[in-house]
């Protein structure tokens with residue numbers, strides 16, 4: 001069972017959790033990327049617009065005024081309003097920082113390549129985003145109209161530290177939401193998985209118990225779904241197995257009993273005959289009576305053993321018919337004939353009027369005879385002294401022949417009528433028999449394409465009808 005649990009859980013992790021995870025991670029990356037772009041672009045917009053303002057002032061001055069350009073430039077830098085968010089610096093043609101809005105001259109490694117690119121570029125401007133002086137920065141350098149050698153260009157610099165912090169914060173927030181989603185999916189998923197895996201495990205346990213022979217083991221149906229249906233099916237299976245098991249056990253004990261009874265009679269008579277033959281006290285009449293019992297009981301035993309063998313052949317599918325065209329009336333007559341003596345002995349009337357009709361049937365001679373013998377035997381066995389058994393054979397309209405065996409015996413209770421054809425079923429414990437005769441007969445007739453029907457009134461008698469297809 002443990003293997004199964006792992007498999008289903010693994011499949012779920014792979015199929016659903018895996019997919020959700022991949023989607024969330026991609027979303028996270030896409031989000032991070034666009035957030036960063038958006039923030040950096042807004043910073044750049046602010047920077048360029050500021051650069052345009054400064055360069056506009058300088059350009060206007062250089063064209064309209066005739067004063068000291070460098071002083072004017074210096075004035076702009078020292079009074080720079082946005083000094084709290086960015087720094088404005090003046091760079092000479094050689095790349096030296098001449099002046100800054102903060103008043104501090106920055107380290108050389110924090111001067112990024114845009115200062116030079118701006119000088120070289122035809123647009124007279126260049127931007128840079130990246131690390132400088134150990135910090136993530138963005139800078140814009142512009143070469144304004146009227147620039148001099150010392151006041152060659154101005155550069156606006158801002159640190160991206162705050163922006164980066166904000167971006168990280170947003171990404172972490174999104175990651176947290178993602179983890180929360182995964183967590184909820186896992187909780188609801190494992191609830192769902194458990195609702196399958198745990199009952200499946202329980203069903204497995206119960207099925208194992210049943211397999212080991214505990215047919216009383218039952219599974220409690222907890223849900224009204226496929227799992228619940230499965231529980232019901234398994235319980236039903238256990239019911240049926242239990243019933244079969246009980247029938248089989250009854251059968252074994254009744255067969256053992258049936259085998260022991262004739263053996264006891266045979267042994268008793270044989271011992272008696274042996275004793276009396278020693279002291280020569282035996283008269284002919286007793287001898288022949290004893291021999292009669294021994295032969296009769298031996299006959300009964302061999303019939304029963306045959307019956308058992310047939311039954312086992314039927315069960316394993318080894319019973320094969322050897323069909324040939326035969327006259328069913330002739331076969332029936334021969335079967336009836338074997339009961340004549342017994343009927344007289346048991347003081348029962350056996351009525352049979354042989355039909356002149358010849359009714360051809362494709363069938364197995366011995367098997368059909370065996371069926372007739374079984375049914376007539378039942379009719380005699382289940383009726384008492386003075387009763388009668390009437391046997392008839394008639395063509396029906398639809399190409400069948402109906403052979404019926406009617407007795408005036410003890411009958412079959414209505415609630416047993418359905419079951420008498422099932423194997424091992426013995427309705428009446430007062431008469432000898434294994435309870436498989438009718439089951440075998442029914443199967444043989446079915447293999448011939450016919451059927452056996454029983455009509456019975458308890459206490460009045462029974463009519464068994466064997467219907468077989470007539471050969472054309």
Ligand SMILES: Nc1ncnc2c1ncn2[C@@H]1O[C@H](COP(=O)(O)OP(=O)(O)O)[C@@H](O)[C@H]1O
Nearest residue numbers: 378379382420426427428433434435436437438
């Ligand atoms: N002619 C009949 N009259 C009354 N009961 C019958 C008759 N034939 C069959 N039955 C009932 O059907 C049961 C099954 O018959 P069968 O399979 O031949 O078993 P068995 O003859 O060994 O008892 C019998 O035990 C009996 O209860």
Ligand SMILES: [Mg+2]
Nearest residue numbers: 378433437438
């Ligand atoms: Mg029988």
